[in-house]
Amino acid sequence: MSQALDEIKIGGLGASRRRVEDNRFIRGTGNYTDDITLPGMLHMEILRSPLAHARIKSIDATKAWEVPGVHLVLTGEMMATRNLAWMPTLSYDTQAVLATDKVRFQGQEVACVIADDPYIAKDACELIDVEYEPLPAIVNPTQALAADAPVIRDDKENQPDNVIYNWEVGDREGTDRAFEQADKISRLQLHYPRSHPSPIECCGSIADFNRSTSKLTVYMTSQAPHIIRAAVALVAEIPEHMIRIISPDIGGGFGNKVPVYPGYVCSILASILLERPVKWIEDKSGNLISTGFARDVYLDGEMALREDGKILAVRMRTDADHGAFFADAQPSKFKIGLMHSTFAAYDVPVGHIMARGTYTNKAPGGVAYRCSFRVTEAMFFQERMMHAAAIDLGMDQAEFRRVNFVRDDDFPHRTPFGFLTDSGQYGECLDVGLKAVGYEDFLQQKEEAKKNGRLLGLGISTMTEPLGAGNSREYDILGIKMFDSAELRVHMTGKAIVRTGAKTQGQGHETTWAQIVAHELGIPAEDIVVEEGDTDTAPFGMGTYASRSTPVAGAAVAMASRKVRAKARKLAAHLMEVSEEDVEWELGRFYVRSAPDRGVTIQECAMAAYSNMPDGMEPGLESVSYYDPPNLTWPFACYIVTVEVDPETGVWDVLNIVAVDDCGVRINPMIVEGQIMGGLTEAYAMANMQFQTYDADGNCVGANYMDYLLPTAWETPGFELHSEIMTPCPHHPIGAKGIGECAAVGGPAAFVNAVMDAIGDTGVRNVDMPLLPDRVWEAIKYRRDVSGAPPVRSDD
Amino acid sequence: MTTVYDDLSDAEAGDVPVNRIKFTINGKKKIAEVEPRLLLSHLIRRGLGLTGTHMGCDTTNCGACTVLVDGRAIKSCTMLAVQVDGHEITTVEGLASASELHPLQEGFKEEHGLQCGFCTPGMMLAAKQLLAENPSPTEEDIRWALSGNLCRCTGYQNIVKSVLWAADKLRTQSVDSTEAGG
Numbered sequence: 001m002s003q004a005l006d007e008i009k010i011g012g013l014g015a016s017r018r019r020v021e022d023n024r025f026i027r028g029t030g031n032y033t034d035d036i037t038l039p040g041m042l043h044m045e046i047l048r049s050p051l052a053h054a055r056i057k058s059i060d061a062t063k064a065w066e067v068p069g070v071h072l073v074l075t076g077e078m079m080a081t082r083n084l085a086w087m088p089t090l091s092y093d094t095q096a097v098l099a100t101d102k103v104r105f106q107g108q109e110v111a112c113v114i115a116d117d118p119y120i121a122k123d124a125c126e127l128i129d130v131e132y133e134p135l136p137a138i139v140n141p142t143q144a145l146a147a148d149a150p151v152i153r154d155d156k157e158n159q160p161d162n163v164i165y166n167w168e169v170g171d172r173e174g175t176d177r178a179f180e181q182a183d184k185i186s187r188l189q190l191h192y193p194r195s196h197p198s199p200i201e202c203c204g205s206i207a208d209f210n211r212s213t214s215k216l217t218v219y220m221t222s223q224a225p226h227i228i229r230a231a232v233a234l235v236a237e238i239p240e241h242m243i244r245i246i247s248p249d250i251g252g253g254f255g256n257k258v259p260v261y262p263g264y265v266c267s268i269l270a271s272i273l274l275e276r277p278v279k280w281i282e283d284k285s286g287n288l289i290s291t292g293f294a295r296d297v298y299l300d301g302e303m304a305l306r307e308d309g310k311i312l313a314v315r316m317r318t319d320a321d322h323g324a325f326f327a328d329a330q331p332s333k334f335k336i337g338l339m340h341s342t343f344a345a346y347d348v349p350v351g352h353i354m355a356r357g358t359y360t361n362k363a364p365g366g367v368a369y370r371c372s373f374r375v376t377e378a379m380f381f382q383e384r385m386m387h388a389a390a391i392d393l394g395m396d397q398a399e400f401r402r403v404n405f406v407r408d409d410d411f412p413h414r415t416p417f418g419f420l421t422d423s424g425q426y427g428e429c430l431d432v433g434l435k436a437v438g439y440e441d442f443l444q445q446k447e448e449a450k451k452n453g454r455l456l457g458l459g460i461s462t463m464t465e466p467l468g469a470g471n472s473r474e475y476d477i478l479g480i481k482m483f484d485s486a487e488l489r490v491h492m493t494g495k496a497i498v499r500t501g502a503k504t505q506g507q508g509h510e511t512t513w514a515q516i517v518a519h520e521l522g523i524p525a526e527d528i529v530v531e532e533g534d535t536d537t538a539p540f541g542m543g544t545y546a547s548r549s550t551p552v553a554g555a556a557v558a559m560a561s562r563k564v565r566a567k568a569r570k571l572a573a574h575l576m577e578v579s580e581e582d583v584e585w586e587l588g589r590f591y592v593r594s595a596p597d598r599g600v601t602i603q604e605c606a607m608a609a610y611s612n613m614p615d616g617m618e619p620g621l622e623s624v625s626y627y628d629p630p631n632l633t634w635p636f637a638c639y640i641v642t643v644e645v646d647p648e649t650g651v652w653d654v655l656n657i658v659a660v661d662d663c664g665v666r667i668n669p670m671i672v673e674g675q676i677m678g679g680l681t682e683a684y685a686m687a688n689m690q691f692q693t694y695d696a697d698g699n700c701v702g703a704n705y706m707d708y709l710l711p712t713a714w715e716t717p718g719f720e721l722h723s724e725i726m727t728p729c730p731h732h733p734i735g736a737k738g739i740g741e742c743a744a745v746g747g748p749a750a751f752v753n754a755v756m757d758a759i760g761d762t763g764v765r766n767v768d769m770p771l772l773p774d775r776v777w778e779a780i781k782y783r784r785d786v787s788g789a790p791p792v793r794s795d796d
Numbered sequence: 797m798t799t800v801y802d803d804l805s806d807a808e809a810g811d812v813p814v815n816r817i818k819f820t821i822n823g824k825k826k827i828a829e830v831e832p833r834l835l836l837s838h839l840i841r842r843g844l845g846l847t848g849t850h851m852g853c854d855t856t857n858c859g860a861c862t863v864l865v866d867g868r869a870i871k872s873c874t875m876l877a878v879q880v881d882g883h884e885i886t887t888v889e890g891l892a893s894a895s896e897l898h899p900l901q902e903g904f905k906e907e908h909g910l911q912c913g914f915c916t917p918g919m920m921l922a923a924k925q926l927l928a929e930n931p932s933p934t935e936e937d938i939r940w941a942l943s944g945n946l947c948r949c950t951g952y953q954n955i956v957k958s959v960l961w962a963a964d965k966l967r968t969q970s971v972d973s974t975e976a977g978g
Contacts, residue, residue: 028846201914674954677951704857712939713947
């Protein structure tokens with residue numbers, strides 16, 4: 001009698017399996033881009049603009065060419081002769097590769113030097129003489145929209161001003177009618193500051209063009225290698241099959257490593273011209289001032305309310321500062337990303353959003369930083385608005401949310417802006433969170449503390465968000481539909497290899513994908529190897545960002561496994577000499593329905609696929625699945641933060657953080673919790689210290705880690721995680737939902753609401769993030785809202 | 797630049813000031829000829845090919861390049877190679893013995909103390925100095941000792957647990973070896 005397999009023991013679904021990739025990382029034998037050395041490799045350094053906006057009068061690179069060891073100096077003029085001075089962005093705009101006419105932000109790429117050694121290349125960069133004629137710098141949308149504002153993108157035809165788009169979604173008339181019937185109207189204005197994903201590893205590439213094969217291989221820090229291959233094929237006019245993009249180990253991405261950057265393009269051209277490998281590794285300042293930033297949106301909204309707390313409608317206006325080039329990495333149909341997923345957790349009958357985008361003299365980007373395309377701004381505004389509206393109504397924060405939640409039996413639910421949410425237990429998650437934080441007790445403590453002049457506060461943030469783009473009907477990047485893929489090959493001894501179109505950057509795909517196969521086929525996870533990131537071997541996919549790996553590529557892994565199982569069933573029937581209809585499946589084994597003792601393992605089926613297949617059956621045991629999800633996945637989260645604010649200094653300390661995440665079925669609970677803690681830390685960072693701003697001249701403040709503050713182990717609070725509530729995704733093959741970004745998306749509002757609650761008696765409605773002590777102090781002292789919009793004040 | 801590099805062109809070599817240094821790295825004695833301005837991190841990564849020491853920020857903030865010099869955790873991106881003349885360096889590659897992982901390495905894996913892995917070598921080496929000085933650190937001790945090392949993935953909570961795991965194992969090992977010896 002055979003023993004049924006223990007799924008946890010074989011590392012299947014639900015096992016907190018220790019990570020496979022750790023074996024190399026803890027030994028220092030990972031293979032990041034900068035770790036790769038190719039024979040004859042040269043090194044590239046970039047010269048960047050010190051000015052935010054200036055006309056280039058001349059570039060003299062004579063002295064740089066004369067430095068011994070220098071092989072090539074590239075300028076915009078030389079790029080232009082090859083039609084490479086400009087490149088397309090992921091949002092149908094253009095971006096300068098090397099500046100020709102003007103520089104449009106501080107840090108823009110002006111020239112680059114390729115030399116034997118990076119020290120030589122840097123020396124030579126300093127010898128390039130660029131003459132600039134400074135122009136007025138624009139650092140926010142108000143300046144950009146002023147009647148006399150200089151036109152930043154005078155390179156473009158039909159661009160008479162600095163407006164990139166005006167876009168709207170929702171029902172304007174219906175919303176207006178609802179506002180007319182409101183008992184109360186709440187209003188909130190805020191700025192979600194510019195932030196930078198700032199993985200510790202910067203961007204870089206090694207381009208290796210081989211003249212004898214005409215093949216271009218590029219090792220690079222890309223979260224989406226297949227998109228890069230397509231972009232290189234289109235921009236550099238190299239046939240797609242002659243391009244191989246390899247993303248080796250990546251030292252964190254968080255959205256920063258999705259776009260195509262000028263450094264990649266220059267290293268590729270240099271390698272083609274010199275016929276030698278060319279390595280470019282960005283320094284931290286280069287990364288912070290020129291690559292994909294996030295947020296920088298001004299939000300102004302209103303909520304129509306009934307006296308009993310029911311929300312009747314929401315209205316929002318957003319002004320996004322996109323920098324000098326519209327280079328958002330996002331689905332092409334949605335100009336301001338998925339901003340319109342706002343209020344998805346609440347039963348809001350109608351709403352209207354107007355979104356405007358502007359050019360400024362700041363770095364281009366607008367990447368989805370641990371975020372699904374502006375969902376972070378959407379949920380931050382939602383939860384800040386919920387907080388303000390509850391105060392206006394005189395209602396309890398938790399109760400106001402509960403009154404408006406979409407109820408468990410209301411799914412599928414159509415949101416006011418057209419999304420279809422499909423599952424969740426919102427009220428139950430809130431209950432768990434309130435209980436964990438000791439809600440009623442805390443409210444009492446808060447009142448007691450107030451008598452002694454101490455300021456305690458509690459902030460709640462509850463939200464559901466759309467993770468896992470596509471489906472392909474609605475989601476595409478540059479016309480390429482957003483699905484993903486997996487390929488599974490089972491070898492004759494029952495061991496296997498999985499490849500997907502996603503690309504891990506710390507999420508642990510090498511561990512997790514094997515667990516999905518183990519769950520579907522009963523092959524122990526340790527018998528399965530996972531490979532990603534090589535476009536010559538991996539099936540086409542859109543890469544990893546926006547928490548889409550598990551919802552899309554993970555689903556593809558399950559579907560590929562099921563295809564293998566379907567073929568293995570035929571092999572089992574053949575081996576057991578019964579008809580396929582009489583074959584039953586249990587984990588890892590087929591058996592005869594009428595005689596359960598008679599069975600064959602998946603490993604025996606694998607051997608048969610190569611050695612004993614039935615007549616007429618194609619040999620081998622492998623499959624490919626391209627998975628186009630029917631909908632996004634909708635995880636729900638409840639984050640509750642308590643703080644104490646020092647009224648004398650404005651400094652605030654976190655007392656407690658409770659996170660209740662319902663992300664459906666957890667493949668590897670240990671990894672899921674790691675993702676949640678990472679997200680909470682970024683939420684804390686954004687609320688507390690992490691932001692980029694600009695002075696009136698367009699100088700970036702936050703250009704290195706001395707100015708761009710990231711929390712260390714010392715500041716970062718501890719977290720209390722809860723996983724009691726689990727609502728499987730109804731359409732995902734194993735019931736999983738996205739999770740990587742939830743805490744970074746939903747978390748910031750919990751911190752800010754907590755501080756606003758603590759200083760609630762001042763009547764202040766908003767202090768912009770980060771809640772720096774001086775801002776909180778100003779709010780307490782002068783009882784006024786505090787804006788953080790650039791330009792930064794000169795006395796800062 | 798050092799003589800260990802592939803691409804130093806001979807014609808200009810005479811113009812480059814060179815210092816000869818002797819040092820020990822991961823127990824192996826080495827001699828190198830280096831340009832005075834060469835950073836220690838570049839000597840380790842490019843000169844010696846030990847790429848487990850990562851470079852994150854170039855400004856002594858992130859700690860990814862942390863190595864031990866004479867047992868003290870330092871950031872190798874802002875130390876000059878010439879400064880290690882006569883000194884002893886330990887990098888992540890020197891943590892494990894031939895067949896056995898260091899308890900810190902085991903702890904980081906066991907407690908999920910890493911995700912992308914980029915900060916991990918620096919974290920482990922900063923923790924190694926801590927445990928050498930304080931075999932029974934509190935959570936607060938660990939958070940303070942690692943406050944010069946940035947991690948963007950984990951939120952630190954599991955890193956703290958990893959170091960506590962290693963401390964526990966090291967203490968057990970030292971008790972075992974005392975008992976075995978005594």
